[in-house]
Amino acid sequence: MLSRLYNGLCMHKREFAETILNGSKAIDCDTMSLEDIRERYEQIHGTLEWFNSKKARILAEAVFYASRYRSPDRYRLISKVLLQALEYGLDYVLGRVSKDARSMFNRSRRVCMEAHRANGFIRLSPVENANGRFMVGKADFQHDISDLVLRYFARRHRGWKIYLITGNKINADIEQTALTAQTACYLENSVVKTASLANLPFDPPGDEFDLLWETYYESQYIEGRKNLALARKHLPQKYWSWVPEGNKLK
Amino acid sequence: MNLVQKLSLLGAAAKYDVCAASGCSSGGLSGMPSPRSGVCHSFLPDGRCISLFKVLQTNSCQKDCFYCPNRVQRDIPRASFTPEELAGLFLEFYRRNYVEGLFLSSGICKSPGDTMEQIIKTAEILRYRYRFNGYIHLKIIPGAKPEYIEQAVRLASRVSVNIEAPTAAHLQKLSKLKDFNDGIINRMKWINRLQNGGLLPAGQTTQFMVGAAGESDAAILKTTSGLYHGIGLKRVYFSAFQPVAGTPLEAMSPATVLREHRLYQCDFLFRLYGFKLTDISFNQDGNLPEDLDPKLNYALNNLQLFPLEVNKASYSELLRVPGIGPASARRIVSARKQFKFNTLDELKNTGVVVKRASPFVQINGRYRESYKLVQQLELWRDSVDYSSQRQPRVIFQGSHALTSV
Known part of the structure; x- marks a missing residue:
């Protein structure tokens, strides 16, 4: 809606800084409410009844995930698709008829899939000390999903503080903190914070349960059905270091 | 026997059971939530996912099932978990995010x-x-x-009774001690009645042992269809038979994974x-x-129904x-309200596997696929005299496809 109102492109701050539009005037979306934008839009371009529908919520959810896809053109693609929704209707976009819509939904799906896999493959080790109760896991994400994953585990383990130790790659372009090679991210008042490993309120734990798990894992394998290709498809190599049994898929 | 040894033994004893923590909506009247879709926590080298901690309470068994590694006549180490032991072990796995739930x-x-x-x-x-x-x-x-059964239904998100074989006669070939109608089907009916009272958010399931009793796929699917419609099962699982040494069926060939598929x-x-x-x-x-x-x-076998015009066909026709x-x-039907499909690329964008679909569809009255595929379609047409058929082709008279469910 903003794109159409201002006849411009929606761009992330960093994207904007890197373009020749750098000298142009930019609008800070965070200073506007959605309702204000909608009101102004409806005054100029007509009513937006579909905005309240279930279909609009599906689109909003897809936009939510696609905006976490790590790519320089993520916001540009989303605004293109939203413009198509305004012009041709929601069904056109939800049906993924255009290449842009398909691409945006594919990105949304990939982000969801990464979050889904992270929820499944991250192993947590409990630590209890005078500072509190902590669940500690290791992960590296391709897309901006650390807050989603932290919230998922916070819901699952109420009363425990979740820490995810991540490599340099994962948070390389989070702006607020200068990062060392390895950092830990955690939630504080629903906001993702990062800390260096030296400042953690616990010592990084080891876990004797890995042995029990590996025993169980081995007990489940059926030799007659061996299909390593299928296993590797579902548990790709980049996740092997997350799980104790990863080396068995080599 | 220590915990690791018990785990190894009782985990392996449950490995042929098939399960998934999926196919159910979250929550339910019973207040026992269940995941909306399955979270897989690992994958085995055989490609199967691990989402649940799948284990036996004990592998001591009085039954004589001819395919089963735990049958009474088999000389193997026996072990049991105490309820406290098993509950504690599961909870540690769950806390560490190794599993999503328990399959017991x-x-x-x-x-x-x-x-x-x-x-x-x-x-x-x-x-x-x-x-x-x-x-x-x-497991019931x-x-x-x-x-x-009532207490189990109150506690569980899902329960199941293994049917193993499609008929009583087939089950007799697998076990002399199991009663198909009273021991299995009647229990399923009881569970269904309890479920209708608002319990079991993830429903009731069952499992067939495929290929152990010499049963045909038609017999399995006939019973499967009956279980869905008659007893309201949520899912039916199939486990391809794998011969186990030291059982009466050890010399039998394993059922192929493709058959199960x-x-x-x-x-x-x-x-x-x-x-x-x-x-x-x-x-x-x-x-x-x-x-x-x-x-x-x-x-x-039903070429008379094709090609379908994607701009006109109903949802149920498209599903065929x-x-x-x-x-x-769903996307095609939805997009069609404001848009007319003109190209295969547009169809592809909606998620259609164009390579498979194109010989069976028209877009705006025309085939859009290469001549080779159309030619192939014509060859298929020649092989079937579909003009005289109103019903699906049934290859032999004894087929269950001819009989009513």
């Missing part, structure tokens, strides 16, 4: 009642002592009394695509053709086209 089965030690008591006690410890409100799948032991494909056609048993065609021996997926087989699934059919 058991050999029948002493009597079905004693075994059910142990299973229920484990579930009670988890629910009441540890306040675990996640997913629990409990064939022959268990109604009061045990074809059965699952038919199962999905029943549940998600609106297919009926009469839509499925079988070979002369009553089995599904292994070289052709059942939906393509249906299309080839190979390469079009429920999601893409």
Whole structure:
């Protein structure tokens, strides 16, 4: 809606800084409410009844995930698709008829899939000390999903503080903190914070349960059905270091 | 025997059971939540996912099932978890995010009642002592009394009774001690009645042992269809028979994974695509053709229904086209309200597998696929005299596809 109102492109701050539009005037979306934008839009371009529908919520959810896809053109693609929704209707976009819509939904799906896999493959080790109760896991994400994953585990383990130790790659372009090679991210008042490993309120734990798990894992394998290709498809190599049994898929 | 040894033994004893923490909505009237879709926590080298901690309470068993590694006559080490031990072990796995829930089965030690008591006690410890409100799948032991079944249904997200074989006669070939009608089917009916009272958010399931009793795919699918419609099962699982040394069936050939896969494909056609048993065609021996997926087989046997015009066909008609699934059919129908499909690329964008679908569809009255595929379609047309047929082609008279469910 903003794109159409201002006849411009929606761009992330960093994207904007890197373009020749750098000298142009930019609008800070965070200073506007959605309702204000909608009101102004409806005054100029007509009513937006579909905005309240279930279909609009599906689109909003897809936009939510696609905006976490790590790519320089993520916001540009989303605004293109939203413009198509305004012009041709929601069904056109939800049906993924255009290449842009398909691409945006594919990105949304990939982000969801990464979050889904992270929820499944991250192993947590409990630590209890005078500072509190902590669940500690290791992960590296391709897309901006650390807050989603932290919230998922916070819901699952109420009363425990979740820490995810991540490599340099994962948070390389989070702006607020200068990062060392390895950092830990955690939630504080629903906001993702990062800390260096030296400042953690616990010592990084080891876990004797890995042995029990590996025993169980081995007990489940059926030799007659061996299909390593299928296993590797579902548990790709980049996740092997997350799980104790990863080396068995080599 | 220490905990690691018990885990190894009782985990391995449960590995042929099939389960998934999926296919259910979250929450339910019973207050026992279940995951909306399965979270897989690992994958085995055989490609199967691990989402649940799948284990037996005990591998001591009084039954004589000819295929089973735990059968009474087999000389193997026996072990049992106490309910406290098992509940504690599961909870540690769950906390560390190794598993999403518990799948608890058991050999029948002493009597079905004693075994059910142990299973229920484990579930009670988890629910009441540890306040675990996640997913629990409990096996109902064939022959268990109604009061045990009712308590299990109250505690579990999902329960199941293994049917193993499609008919009583087939089950007799697998076990002399199991009673098909009273021990299994009647228990399923009781569970269904309890479920209708608002319990079991993830429903009731069952499992077939495929290929151990010499049964045909047609017989399995006939019973499967009956279980869905008659007893309201949520899912039916198929486990390809694998011979176990030291059992009466050790010399028998294993059932192929492809056979199991074809059965699952038919199962999905029943549940998600609106297919009926009469839509499925079988070979002369009553089995599904292994070289052709059942939906393509249906299309080839019903060429009079094709090609379908994608701009006009209904949702249910689109579901009959190979390469079009429920999601893409929904998108096509939805997009058509404001848009007319003109190219294969547009169809592809909606998620259609164009390579499979194109011989069976028209876009604006025209085929859009290469001449080679159209030629192939003509060859298929020549092989079937479909003009004289109103019903799906049934290859032999004894096929279950001809009989009513």
